[in-house]
Structure formats: structure tokens, C-alpha cells
Amino acid sequence: MGYKDLREFIQILEKTGDVVHVKKEVDWDEEAGAINRRVYEMGGPALLFERIKDYPKGYRIFAGSLGTYRRVAIAMGLPPDTTVKEIFAEYERRSEKPIKPAIINKDKAPCKENILLGEEVDLHILPAPMVHTGDGGRYIGTWDLVVCKDPDTGWTNWGMYRFMVYNRRYLTGFPRLNSHMGMILHQKYMPKKEPMPMALVIGADPISHLIASASLRKEVSEAEVAGGLLQEPIELVRCETNDLLVPARAEIVIEGEVLPDKTGQEGPFGEFPGYRTEGIRMGVTCRVKAITFRNSPILTLISLGVPPDDNSVATPIASALAVKKVLQRHDIPVVDVYSPPHAVLHTLIVSVSRGGREVANQILDAITLRRSDWNKVFIVDDDIDIFDLGQVLHAFSVKCHPLNGVIIRKIEPGKAHALTPCYTSEERRTMSGGIVALDCTWPPEWPKETHVPTKNSFHDIYSQEIKEKVLKNWKDYGL
Amino acid sequence: MAKEYLVFVEDIKKELLEGREILLTIKDLTPGKRKYENRIVKAIVSSLPDKLPGGDILRVRSWTGVLYPKPWAIKIVEEAGEVVPGIPHGETLLKSQ
Numbered sequence: 017m018g019y020k021d022l023r024e025f026i027q028i029l030e031k032t033g034d035v036v037h038v039k040k041e042v043d044w045d046e047e048a049g050a051i052n053r054r055v056y057e058m059g060g061p062a063l064l065f066e067r068i069k070d071y072p073k074g075y076r077i078f079a080g081s082l083g084t085y086r087r088v089a090i091a092m093g094l095p096p097d098t099t100v101k102e103i104f105a106e107y108e109r110r111s112e113k114p115i116k117p118a119i120i121n122k123d124k125a126p127c128k129e130n131i132l133l134g135e136e137v138d139l140h141i142l143p144a145p146m147v148h149t150g151d152g153g154r155y156i157g158t159w160d161l162v163v164c165k166d167p168d169t170g171w172t173n174w175g176m177y178r179f180m181v182y183n184r185r186y187l188t189g190f191p192r193l194n195s196h197m198g199m200i201l202h203q204k205y206m207p208k209k210e211p212m213p214m215a216l217v218i219g220a221d222p223i224s225h226l227i228a229s230a231s232l233r234k235e236v237s238e239a240e241v242a243g244g245l246l247q248e249p250i251e252l253v254r255c256e257t258n259d260l261l262v263p264a265r266a267e268i269v270i271e272g273e274v275l276p277d278k279t280g281q282e283g284p285f286g287e288f289p290g291y292r293t294e295g296i297r298m299g300v301t302c303r304v305k306a307i308t309f310r311n312s313p314i315l316t317l318i319s320l321g322v323p324p325d326d327n328s329v330a331t332p333i334a335s336a337l338a339v340k341k342v343l344q345r346h347d348i349p350v351v352d353v354y355s356p357p358h359a360v361l362h363t364l365i366v367s368v369s370r371g372g373r374e375v376a377n378q379i380l381d382a383i384t385l386r387r388s389d390w391n392k393v394f395i396v397d398d399d400i401d402i403f404d405l406g407q408v409l410h411a412f413s414v415k416c417h418p419l420n421g422v423i424i425r426k427i428e429p430g431k432a433h434a435l436t437p438c439y440t441s442e443e444r445r446t447m448s449g450g451i452v453a454l455d456c457t458w459p460p461e462w463p464k465e466t467h468v469p470t471k472n473s474f475h476d477i478y479s480q481e482i483k484e485k486v487l488k489n490w491k492d493y494g495l
Numbered sequence: 496m497a498k499e500y501l502v503f504v505e506d507i508k509k510e511l512l513e514g515r516e517i518l519l520t521i522k523d524l525t526p527g528k529r530k531y532e533n534r535i536v537k538a539i540v541s542s543l544p545d546k547l548p549g550g551d552i553l554r555v556r557s558w559t560g561v562l563y564p565k566p567w568a569i570k571i572v573e574e575a576g577e578v579v580p581g582i583p584h585g586e587t588l589l590k591s592q
Contacts, residue, residue, distance in 0.1 A: 045530065070528050140528045150560030152503060153522065153531045183532045186578060193584055201583060279581035281503070281520045281533060284560045295558030296503040300583035434587075445587065 017093045017246050021265035022219045022314060026064060032096055034061050034087055041067040049147035052079040052319035062087060068143040074312030075143050081222045082330035091222040101403045108337050115243030117250040125253035125264035132307045138184045139304060147319050148286040152296050153180040155285060159318040159326055161217040161228040163260045166200050174238035176229040179216055180282055188282035190299040194387040196234060201274055211273035213258035214302060219267025219316045224250060230334030257305040267314045271306040289360050290322035291437040294444055328357040335361060339383055346382040351398040356405060363392040365402045371395060371457020376423055380453050388427045388451055391436060396456045411456040423453040498551040499524035500569055505558040511540050516572055537572040544568035
């Protein structure tokens with residue numbers, strides 16, 4: 017892949033001209049977040065802030081690791097100008113060939129260069145940014161990787177969950193109830209009133225964070241999928257205070273336990289849909305037991321907001337392809353799945369080899385089984401290139417019947433996304449809402465010869481003979 | 496010099512009761528590395544700073560982070576622990592049942 021960790025990835029971005037080193041001192045209190053946000057909105061480079069107010073020289077903040085498809089391609093070891101369609105295809109190919117991680121000794125793990133235990137723990141030694149004006153606190157975990165484990169099966173889950181510095185030795189967060197972390201906490205630890213060990217990993221290699229952001233199936237090892245994507249084993253090392261394994265070359269690892277009998281304020285936070293939707297709530301409280309970090313640590317930041325940013329560009333790759341696998345498992349004739357950055361993980365585009373209302377309903381059944389993050393689904397025939405939004409909009413405009421082609425369902429409490437801005441406050445709090453399928457396919461019962469309209473494109477409406485003739489003579493036309 | 500604190504409220508009238516001791520989670524706005532640290536306190540607050548002499552400044556934001564234009568005053572009576580007894584996601588669990 018050409019890099020083993022975040023530092024080496026930044027060096028590659030230097031060679032391709034995709035990172036800017038900000039040498040002027042910036043304030044962790046809103047300034048770094050504001051710069052990062054503006055650069056996202058300008059489609060600009062990744063940023064390495066080298067001087068942070070109040071913090072020692074060498075303590076840095078890195079923002080925007082996968083904020084453009086170009087940087088996603090570089091992270092995957094592909095040419096920077098690889099098309100979005102090719103990135104999706106390559107991700108899919110590699111994710112089907114997982115590679116087991118390698119467990120290494122502590123003395124070979126860079127994340128153990130500094131170890132703070134017990135009373136030495138102080139989260140304020142790290143330059144956690146106040147990302148947006150009006151957020152509820154300093155978010156140390158934004159583009160992070162949170163590790164927890166099912167105590168019964170031994171399955172280790174990686175997820176991307178926001179975490180806020182509550183005080184020097186506590187974090188608060190709000191992993192959703194229907195997230196894997198939320199389910200492990202409430203199904204495995206809360207009934208026994210036991211604390212749940214967790215590790216908040218910051219600044220691992222960019223692919224590990226991408227995989228942490230994906231909605232992979234329960235019991236799937238994200239570490240193995242990340243290895244597949246990187247085409248080499250991820251190096252893991254054991255935590256100091258629990259038996260969790262974490263990426264050994266990460267910049268910072270915060271070890272702690274989620275308490276079953278304590279809570280604390282969390283949020284609000286400007287989130288990935290592009291709005292600060294949900295207000296302050298009583299979240300999960302993590303008592304920090306150890307902080308380990310590399311010399312001159314680099315804290316990662318994502319100033320979430322309106323697209324594009326790392327979350328709206330990179331996360332949909334993993335999430336859309338996870339949906340494709342779900343649809344395949346349900347025997348739905350899916351061809352491809354895409355969610356563009358501006359859909360901010362709310363809108364999904366699915367192409368199928370056979371459409372119609374029955375298939376649309378099957379798709380809704382499958383993608384709302386555990387939870388319903390997506391709330392709008394375009395379903396198109398497989399002659400549409402779903403990576404070309406012009407083609408999708410054309411199909412929607414002319415093939416989606418305004419009465420028969422729209423399927424609306426309510427989403428029961430506990431399954432919808434609490435951050436969807438169009439939901440009422442009550443819907444967000446109860447995690448209820450709705451989903452709409454926009455069926456842009458021809459009804460399968462329509463006879464092709466007599467009822468399916470002929471597409472007036474060069475490819476579809478002309479005979480093979482005339483197409484060949486035109487293509488053969490193309491230069492002779494002076495074109 | 497008066498210190499500054501910040502509080503987030505869902506319902507300003509119900510949560511910032513004046514003239515009596517109330518329990519609040521406030522954020523310390525003292526500049527430096529510990530800015531925004533949470534403190535749970537018993538305190539007296541007033542929407543009219545002149546009526547709480549010797550009080551510190553309390554900035555108030557709505558539960559979604561919108562700043563109310565006028566600062567309040569706060570007098571901390573005592574610290575009330577680091578975190579709150581309760582279960583993770585408690586209020587959300589209650590609402591989604």
C-alpha cells in the first residue's frame with residue numbers, strides 16, 4: 017500500500033500535493049474547526065495544523081484525511097484520478113478478501129511510546145478541538161475508531177462514534193441504541209450492571225477509520241476487512257487496562273470503561289447531515305483508565321457539516337456496499353448501490369436487473385430490518401449508470417409514476433436516525449420516522465415489445481448497423 | 496473578576512429556576528486547556544445579574560446550541576459530583592419505549 021500509518025499516509029499526500037502544513041499557530045477553540053470546514057467547502061486539501069495554542073510544539077491536528085475521492089483513491093493505493101465507480105468496484109473486490117490482523121508485542125507498538133495510567137490520566141493534555149461554535153464541548157473523537165467486545169462471543173466491533181471531553185478523566189458520547197456498540201452495551205453489559213471496556217482510537221491508518229465508519233454486519237471483523245482493503249494485515253496490540261486489541265500504529269489510544277450506573281451531558285454537536293439537529297442529552301459516560309500515545313501525537317479532526325467532508329465522501333462507499341451485500345443476501349436482483357456525497361447517507365440509489373413494486377418493497381424490507389438510517393431510496397433499472405446523477409434524475413423524472421411508483425412506510429420507534437433534520441423533535445427523540453422508495457423502473461408486467469417505451473439514446477434506439485457505421489466514420493464527419 | 500460559565504437548557508423557564516438552589520451541569524469558560532470542562536453544581540441563578548451581587552456570568556445556550564443574547568448570573572453553592580447517577584441513554588430509552 018505504500019504506507020503503514022497516518023504519518024506515512026501524510027507523507028504520500030505531500031508527494032501528490034494533497035496536504036497543506038499550517039505552520040501558523042491556530043486555536044483549538046473553534047479556529048481549527050472553522051478552517052477545516054471552509055477548506056472542505058472549497059474542495060481543498062487535507063490539513064496538518066502544526067502549532068496548536070496552549071499545547072507543546074509537536075502536538076498536531078490532522079483534518080480531512082479522506083475528504084475527497086482523490087484522497088480515498090490515494091489511501092487505497094490507487095491512482096489519484098481513479099473514478100468513483102472504479103473506487104467502489106475496487107473496494108468491493110478487496111472487501112471480499114479479508115486478511116487477519118497481526119498481533120504484535122507492546123515494545124514494537126508506536127502507540128505505547130507514552131503511557132499514562134490511573135491518576136496520571138488527564139484528557140486535557142491532548143488538543144481536543146472545539147469544532148463548531150455552540151457545540152456542547154471539545155470533541156476528541158470525531159474521525160475516530162471505537163473498539164468494544166461482545167463478552168459472550170468474543171466478537172470485537174470497530175465503530176465510529178463521537179466522544180466529547182467531559183472533564184479530565186471522563187468522556188461522554190452517544191452511540192445510538194441500535195448501533196453495534198449500543199447493542200453490546202445494553203444487551204451484554206447493562207443486564208449484569210457491569211462496566212463495558214472500550215478503547216477510543218485516534219489517528220490509525222485512514223482505511224481502518226473508513227471501515228470503522230461502515231455499517232458492517234454483526235460478527236464481521238472490521239480489522240480483517242480493513243486488512244483486505246489495505247492488502248496486508250493490520251497490526252494490533254493489546255490495551256494496558258483491558259484485553260481489547262487496538263491498531264498498534266495509532267497516534268492516540270484512550271482506554272476506559274462505559275459505566276452502567278452513571279451518565280453525563282453530551283452534545284449538541286454539528287453532525288454529518290449538515291445540521292446540528294439533536295440537542296444536549298444524557299449520554300454514555302466513559303471513565304478513562306489509560307491514555308497511550310505516540311511522541312508528538314497527531315489528533316485527527318473532522319469538522320462535520322454540509323457536504324463534502326470525509327464522512328459524506330468516504331463513509332458512503334463502505335455503507336452503500338454493505339447495503340449491496342444485504343440485498344444480495346435477500347436474493348434481490350441488485351446490480352449496484354451508490355450514495356453520493358450530497359446525500360449525506362440519507363439517500364440511496366439502487367440499480368436492479370428486474371424492477372417493479374414487489375422488488376421495491378423487498379428492498380425496503382431488507383434495508384429497514386435492523387434500523388433505518390436511509391430514508392429515501394431511488395430504484396432504477398440497470399441501464400442507468402447510478403454514478404451519473406444526471407441519468408438518475410432523468411430516470412426519476414420520466415419513469416417514476418407519481419402515484420404507483422412511490423412507496424411510503426413509517427419507521428417504528430427505535431429504528432430511525434435521530435439526526436435526520438426533517439424529523440420532528442419528538443421523532444428524533446423516539447428514533448421514529450419514515451422511508452420512501454422512488455421506483456424508477458419499468459413495471460415487469462409491461463410487455464417489452466408493446467408497452468415499455470424505447471429509450472431515445474444513441475445506444476438504445478439505433479440499429480447495430482447504423483451505430484457501427486456512424487462510429488466507423490466518426491472522424492470523417494469532422495467530429 | 497467574575498468567572499464565566501455556560502449552560503445548555505432544553506426549557507429555559509423550567510430549568511433555570513430563579514431564587515432557589517438548583518442542580519446544574521455547567522461548563523467552565525475559563526480560558527486555557529481546561530476550558531469547557533463540565534461541573535455539576537448546586538447554584539443560584541438570576542436572569543438579572545444586578546440582583547445577584549457577587550455572582551459570576553452564566554452564558555445560556557438552547558439545547559441545540561443557540562446562544563441566548565442576555566447573560567444570566569450564577570452563584571455556585573457547592574460542587575455536586577463529577578457525573579450523574581443514571582443509566583446510559585436513560586431518557587432516550589424511556590422515550591423510545
